Amino acid sequence: MMLSKNSGRGHRGLQESMYSVISLLFILVACVELCDAAAAIDVYRLIQYDMSGSAFGSRFAALNHHAASLHFPPGADLSRTVLIIPLRELNITFVRDYINQKKLLGGLLFLLPEIFNPGNGGNKQVHEREKLKNVLAELERLLIHANLPYPVYFAFENNEIDTVLADIKKNDATGQPATATTGGYKLVIPTPEPKKVASPTITNIQGWLSGLKADGDMNQLPTIAIVASYDTFGAAPALSMGSDSNGSGIVALLEIARLFSLLYSNPKTRGRYNLLFGLTSGGPYNYNGTQKWLRSFDQRLRESIDYAICLNSIGSWYNELWIHVSKPPDNAYIKQIFEGFLNVAEELDIKVGLKHKKINISNPRVAWEHEQFSRLRVTGATLSQIPVAPELLESTGGLFDSRQFVNETAITRGVKLVAESFARHIYGHQGKNVKIFADGGSLAVNPAYVQSWLDLLSRTPRVAPFLSKNDPFVMALKKELADHTDEVNLQHEILEGMFTFYDSTSATLNIYQVASVAFDLVLLLVLGSYLIVLFCFLVITTRGLDDLISLFRRPHSRKVKTA
Amino acid sequence: MTMFHFFNCAILTFGPHAVYYSATPLSEYDTLGTSVKAALVYLGTALVKLVCLATFLQVSENDGFDPYQEILKAFIGFIDVAGLYFALTQLTHRNISQNHKFQAVGLGWAFADSVLHRLAPLWVGARGLEFTWDYILQGLEANANLVLSISLAALVSLIWLRKNKPKTLIPIIYACAGIVATMPSITSYLRRELEWHFPKVIGFELFTSLVMAFVSWQLFSACQRPSA
Numbered sequence: 145m146m147l148s149k150n151s152g153r154g155h156r157g158l159q160e161s162m163y164s165v166i167s168l169l170f171i172l173v174a175c176v177e178l179c180d181a182a183a184a185i186d187v188y189r190l191i192q193y194d195m196s197g198s199a200f201g202s203r204f205a206a207l208n209h210h211a212a213s214l215h216f217p218p219g220a221d222l223s224r225t226v227l228i229i230p231l232r233e234l235n236i237t238f239v240r241d242y243i244n245q246k247k248l249l250g251g252l253l254f255l256l257p258e259i260f261n262p263g264n265g266g267n268k269q270v271h272e273r274e275k276l277k278n279v280l281a282e283l284e285r286l287l288i289h290a291n292l293p294y295p296v297y298f299a300f301e302n303n304e305i306d307t308v309l310a311d312i313k314k315n316d317a318t319g320q321p322a323t324a325t326t327g328g329y330k331l332v333i334p335t336p337e338p339k340k341v342a343s344p345t346i347t348n349i350q351g352w353l354s355g356l357k358a359d360g361d362m363n364q365l366p367t368i369a370i371v372a373s374y375d376t377f378g379a380a381p382a383l384s385m386g387s388d389s390n391g392s393g394i395v396a397l398l399e400i401a402r403l404f405s406l407l408y409s410n411p412k413t414r415g416r417y418n419l420l421f422g423l424t425s426g427g428p429y430n431y432n433g434t435q436k437w438l439r440s441f442d443q444r445l446r447e448s449i450d451y452a453i454c455l456n457s458i459g460s461w462y463n464e465l466w467i468h469v470s471k472p473p474d475n476a477y478i479k480q481i482f483e484g485f486l487n488v489a490e491e492l493d494i495k496v497g498l499k500h501k502k503i504n505i506s507n508p509r510v511a512w513e514h515e516q517f518s519r520l521r522v523t524g525a526t527l528s529q530i531p532v533a534p535e536l537l538e539s540t541g542g543l544f545d546s547r548q549f550v551n552e553t554a555i556t557r558g559v560k561l562v563a564e565s566f567a568r569h570i571y572g573h574q575g576k577n578v579k580i581f582a583d584g585g586s587l588a589v590n591p592a593y594v595q596s597w598l599d600l601l602s603r604t605p606r607v608a609p610f611l612s613k614n615d616p617f618v619m620a621l622k623k624e625l626a627d628h629t630d631e632v633n634l635q636h637e638i639l640e641g642m643f644t645f646y647d648s649t650s651a652t653l654n655i656y657q658v659a660s661v662a663f664d665l666v667l668l669l670v671l672g673s674y675l676i677v678l679f680c681f682l683v684i685t686t687r688g689l690d691d692l693i694s695l696f697r698r699p700h701s702r703k704v705k706t707a
Numbered sequence: 708m709t710m711f712h713f714f715n716c717a718i719l720t721f722g723p724h725a726v727y728y729s730a731t732p733l734s735e736y737d738t739l740g741t742s743v744k745a746a747l748v749y750l751g752t753a754l755v756k757l758v759c760l761a762t763f764l765q766v767s768e769n770d771g772f773d774p775y776q777e778i779l780k781a782f783i784g785f786i787d788v789a790g791l792y793f794a795l796t797q798l799t800h801r802n803i804s805q806n807h808k809f810q811a812v813g814l815g816w817a818f819a820d821s822v823l824h825r826l827a828p829l830w831v832g833a834r835g836l837e838f839t840w841d842y843i844l845q846g847l848e849a850n851a852n853l854v855l856s857i858s859l860a861a862l863v864s865l866i867w868l869r870k871n872k873p874k875t876l877i878p879i880i881y882a883c884a885g886i887v888a889t890m891p892s893i894t895s896y897l898r899r900e901l902e903w904h905f906p907k908v909i910g911f912e913l914f915t916s917l918v919m920a921f922v923s924w925q926l927f928s929a930c931q932r933p934s935a
Contacts, residue, residue: 683730
């Protein structure tokens with residue numbers, strides 16, 4: 145008796161452990177979720193920002209809708225579909241009308257040609273490139289200033305998405321919009337809701353090259369400043385590389401720093417001027433960073449600056465550059481600077497024009513970087529290929545500003561122009577035809593240096609709110625400037641004012657090919673009838689037809705029996 | 708509607724087994740125990756086959772068809788036959804007629820095969836958003852497999868359980884048993900060497916399973932006549 149009881153308890157213990165193992169197995173099995181999408185591609189979200197309280201850009205990030213192409217049947221309800229629009233087939237008026245009429249969409253996905261892909265390149269015919277660039281520029285302008293209550297994403301064309309799009313177009317051509325009951329493709333982006341970027345930082349990098357102080361001279365040496373803003377703003381923050389605006393300016397500044405560090409390393413050739421190099425952030429936001437940087441200066445330092453040259457977009461010009469000033473052209477200082485540039489430009493076969501734009505102190509809009517200098521009574525000018533002052537958030541290095549459209553020779557010529565002009569001012573060679581940075585010499589402009597930095601900049605998105613304090617790129621710039629100057633300082637500030645940014649700039653899109661509910665219902669019917677037929681067949685063959693009929697007659701016969 | 712699709716594919720894969728059990732006299736004679744024992748024997752056979760494959764087979768770099776490896780796999784496939792023999796003869800069954808014994812054993816065998824080979828991919832794959840025809844084709848393959856298992860069980864029972872067989876039919880019985888036992892090798896040859904697509908292979912399997920079922924039914928009834 146005792147033995148059987150113990151064995152019984154042992155059995156039960158074994159059974160209980162078996163049950164727990166089985167239940168654990170069930171839990172594990174229920175948690176298995178594999179990704180089995182037809183395609184998974186990287187997508188980049190449209191920027192989301194608030195300016196002075198008004199909302200702009202795409203306000204949502206998560207996506208879970210069916211896909212449709214531009215050939216959707218007219219009159220279809222698109223509030224739960226994602227429109228896939230390749231840039232080549234873009235009709236800008238269609239998009240503009242859609243946005244202006246505030247029609248509701250499930251989402252938008254723009255497919256960009258490979259030439260705008262920073263990691264890639266590809267050379268296409270020139271006319272097609274220019275046309276695509278203009279279309280993209282216009283699209284960006286439209287999207288940045290619109291408020292879109294649905295997710296908008298950019299992706300690059302590749303084989304997978306091209307085949308998917310061709311399939312979608314074929315389905316749309318038959319006239320059936322894709323919904324839950326008709327199958328098709330489903331686009332899913334599982335990201336959480338975008339949150340505000342708290343306290344976005346802007347980092348100004350300054351490098352100081354000291355001039356040669358004569359013995360016994362107590363006065364402060366005069367300073368020449370050269371400044372370029374390094375951050376960008378575009379429709380997709382993860383794709384805003386800004387090769388021309390202002391990658392070209394940064395590269396030129398670094399090369400000029402390198403050349404002058406070579407000159408100043410030898411005390412015999414060190415000039416009697418200090419050189420101040422400034423890489424500022426916050427450019428697109430009315431040069432906020434430059435203002436904070438200047439405000440942090442000592443009053444004496446600010447007064448010692450002879451003049452400041454700001455570089456802005458000098459990468460794709462052919463023979464004409466502009467010097468923009470805010471002081472009137474007949475001002476003595478302005479005349480001196482402009483004539484210095486003009487002399488060098490004539491020798492280098494460049495046309496240089498002078499443009500004057502007055503500052504309105506009450507207007508917070510700062511179109512050029514030199515205006516921040518002028519507001520603090522420092523003579524400044526901006527050298528640029530852009531003839532007219534850009535609007536707010538225009539020419540800030542968007543998606544269309546890619547590496548293909550930048551010309552290294554333009555940058556090298558610009559570097560020669562600025563470096564020679566500086567050298568003549570520093571060493572007092574005005575009017576003399578002396579070429580310090582001549583080609584082939586030890587101080588020649590290094591095209592390989594220009595090219596490698598330009599390539600790096602064309603692969604690095606630089607939207608300021610998404611660059612952290614210790615971002616590797618900022619550290620790289622600091623290190624490079626430290627190589628060429630005596631002293632480098634970083635200044636961290638908070639980007640305040642009218643701009644607020646939201647995160648979630650890139651994601652992975654999963655494309656699933658789904659079958660409709662109708663298909664599964666039909667399948668259920670077919671399977672049900674198959675099983676019933678199989679059942680009847682087996683009953684007939686093994687037991688006989690009478691048994692099959694008796695199966696249906698059984699309740700009736702039972703009633704008869706009991707009665 | 709992905710759980711829906713999983714449910715559909717599950718009833719396609721496992722439904723016929725349940726239907727077979729309830730439709731034929733197997734349910735009346737309560738042969739569930741036999742089927743369960745046959746399923747366990749299948750499990751054991753599968754483990755033995757795995758060990759043999761791991762020991763004797765070489766892993767080839769290319770995905771091509773190596774005749775020697777395939778012949779070796781076919782030989783290992785005969786372990787299936789041995790397993791069926793064990794299930795039919797060595798296990799103690801209740802008093803069931805031979806007619807029903809092979810059906811019960813074949814049913815349990817096919818059910819275990821479906822569960823082991825098809826349940827996990829079905830659970831993991833058919834519940835996802837992405838739609839493929841694979842799981843429906845897999846269900847059809849399970850159906851073909853059911854028919855093949857029952858025919859194989861019938862032929863094995865003929866070989867070893869029935870004592871008086873007409874002499875002329877014995878080689879045919881062995882030949883049919885050989886064909887059915889080497890079906891997996893044949894399908895893999897078709898898939899790799901001739902590069903047939905999955906639906907075509909499934910169609911071939913269904914067709915041959917019906918043909919073999921018919922042939923084995925004829926053989927079984929022919930052998931039954933003298934003793935009846």
